[in-house]
Amino acid sequence: MRPIIILTIVGILSATLLAVVEDLTREPIAVAKEQMKRKAIQQIFPFTFDSLNTVTTEKTTFYEAYNQENTLEGIAVETSTEEGYSGLIEILLGVSPDQKILGYKVLFHRETPGLGDKIDKPKFKEQFKGRTLENTNWKVKKDGGDIDELTAATISSEAVANAVVKGLEFIKEQYPKSSAE
Amino acid sequence: MNEALNIFTRGFVRENPVTKMLLGLCPVLAVTTTAVNGLGMGLATTFVLLGSNVVIALASKAIPNTVRIPSFILVIATFVTIVDLLIQAFSPELNQSLGIFIPLIVVNCMILGRAEAFASRNGLWYSIIDAIGMGLGFTFALLLLSILREVLGSGTIFNIPLVGEDANTILVFALPPGAFAGLGLIIAGLNSLEKKMGGKK
Numbered sequence: 001m002r003p004i005i006i007l008t009i010v011g012i013l014s015a016t017l018l019a020v021v022e023d024l025t026r027e028p029i030a031v032a033k034e035q036m037k038r039k040a041i042q043q044i045f046p047f048t049f050d051s052l053n054t055v056t057t058e059k060t061t062f063y064e065a066y067n068q069e070n071t072l073e074g075i076a077v078e079t080s081t082e083e084g085y086s087g088l089i090e091i092l093l094g095v096s097p098d099q100k101i102l103g104y105k106v107l108f109h110r111e112t113p114g115l116g117d118k119i120d121k122p123k124f125k126e127q128f129k130g131r132t133l134e135n136t137n138w139k140v141k142k143d144g145g146d147i148d149e150l151t152a153a154t155i156s157s158e159a160v161a162n163a164v165v166k167g168l169e170f171i172k173e174q175y176p177k178s179s180a181e
Numbered sequence: 182m183n184e185a186l187n188i189f190t191r192g193f194v195r196e197n198p199v200t201k202m203l204l205g206l207c208p209v210l211a212v213t214t215t216a217v218n219g220l221g222m223g224l225a226t227t228f229v230l231l232g233s234n235v236v237i238a239l240a241s242k243a244i245p246n247t248v249r250i251p252s253f254i255l256v257i258a259t260f261v262t263i264v265d266l267l268i269q270a271f272s273p274e275l276n277q278s279l280g281i282f283i284p285l286i287v288v289n290c291m292i293l294g295r296a297e298a299f300a301s302r303n304g305l306w307y308s309i310i311d312a313i314g315m316g317l318g319f320t321f322a323l324l325l326l327s328i329l330r331e332v333l334g335s336g337t338i339f340n341i342p343l344v345g346e347d348a349n350t351i352l353v354f355a356l357p358p359g360a361f362a363g364l365g366l367i368i369a370g371l372n373s374l375e376k377k378m379g380g381k382k
Binding site: 002003004006007010011014017018021022025028029032033035036112113114115123 | 251355
């Protein structure tokens with residue numbers, strides 16, 4: 001009987017302690033997550049935004065970045081693909097109000113370190129700037145497209161291009177009027 | 182005091198959990214791609230080890246033999262969850278890079294090993310020294326391996342670039358096989374160093 005009681009007591013003590021810590025850290029964790037997101041969004045925009053408006057739809061989440069005069073300066077959208085070399089790649093894509101790409105940030109990936117993980121390096125990202133759904137052939141150069149693939153990481157490069165296209169389509173669907181064309 | 186020093190250095194050098202006892206190799210091999218990760222993992226593990234050693238040293242007499250291991254695991258799991266929550270709350274960057282490896286500290290056999298082999302049989306004071314010695318030894322080994330792998334594999338150290346972005350690095354060191362090779366090199370190096378210094382002792 002004694003072992004059962006002791007183990008139960010250990011369990012109860014553990015659970016109590018964890019409940020207290022969980023309670024204490026719940027707020028900071030939520031704040032930290034929010035800050036990470038804000039930081040990520042700030043990184044993809046060349047300007048400093050004043051306020052963010054989050055729009056969640058069935059498919060994804062949009063973040064509208066406004067300046068101090070409350071004009072829309074950019075839209076960020078969460079997009080992803082399962083077609084990475086190691087599966088899921090999540091990207092935060094930023095576009096200007098006329099839906100030209102301003103930049104992106106990789107939120108999650110498991111691509112090969114040193115090869116595929118260069119999808120998050122400035123050199124690769126640079127080429128996406130200013131592209132739109134219409135002005136670009138979204139295949140890699142090897143297949144006759146416009147995207148300069150990473151050496152030894154064609155699959156990762158294609159996956160990013162696909163995710164970006166998906167993000168642009170989300171935005172086109174959500175903001176049909178703001179398109180320049 | 183001499184005994185305390187002895188316990189401390191044993192964990193750090195003579196019975197280093199990684200380079201001598203080859204314990205807890207899952208995190209050692211998996212997270213050591215960058216020095217920041219290695220250091221973060223080492224310190225997180227040290228904290229868990231310290232917590233579990235303290236509790237177990239205090240409570241071991243009350244715990245019957247039959248439920249010893251489950252109780253130890255419960256204590257360790259509790260501390261790991263605390264560390265996990267704290268890292269999520271106060272160091273989201275580290276959380277992003279260490280990710281699933283933090284919860285996996287639970288199954289780091291080094292921690293259960295210390296609980297079973299040391300803390301349950303010794304007093305509080307020595308258990309604390311043991312935890313710090315072993316934890317720092319573990320951190321030291323992780324740091325050594327991760328610096329080696331980061332410098333050779335990615336050409337950076339603590340995320341500071343040492344070479345240009347286009348420079349060719351020895352990629353294999355950033356990949357899993359490089360972890361095994363790097364660990365082997367470090368163990369060999371430390372063993373030979375110890376042999377050379379052994380004469381003076």
